[in-house]
Amino acid sequence: MTVWLHFQAPEMREWQCIFDYISKRGRVGEENGIKFIIHTSENGHNKPHIHAQYQQKEVVLEIPSGKVITGNINSKKMKLASEWVVTNEAFLKQKWNELAHGVYYFC
Structure with a gap:
């Protein structure tokens, strides 16, 4: 997991939130x-899920069941x-x- 350094210089602190956001997303x-x-941190759904992207479309699936939460892709690809x-x-x-930064959903 990527751990970003905390920036001390005032002009760099604004970048911290951008790096934090990037680190919470993982392919x-x-x-x-x-x-x-x-x-791991999104508005609307914070329970464990994964985004599956195919040809500029996306579906969000529950972890671990694979059940569709939202979205739509080709039915064969969705399966x-x-x-x-x-x-x-x-x-x-x-x-x-790892990506939830210590907030463990699965033990």
Whole structure:
């Protein structure tokens, strides 16, 4: 996990929130053209989830069930994305916990 240095210079402090935001997002996989990205702090849903992106469309899936929370992609790709989440459950739980900065959802 990336740990950003805290900036001491006043002109650099404004960048801290940008680096913090970037560090809370993590691309964790790609399969069959589907990109899997974890965002741990978002408005509207903070429970463990993953974004699956395919051809400029996106679906948000629950970790670990693979159940669709929101969004829509090609139905064949959505099924593959859901299966990928279930198959990679342990890895995704670990990555979520790492990216959530000490807020553990999975023990």
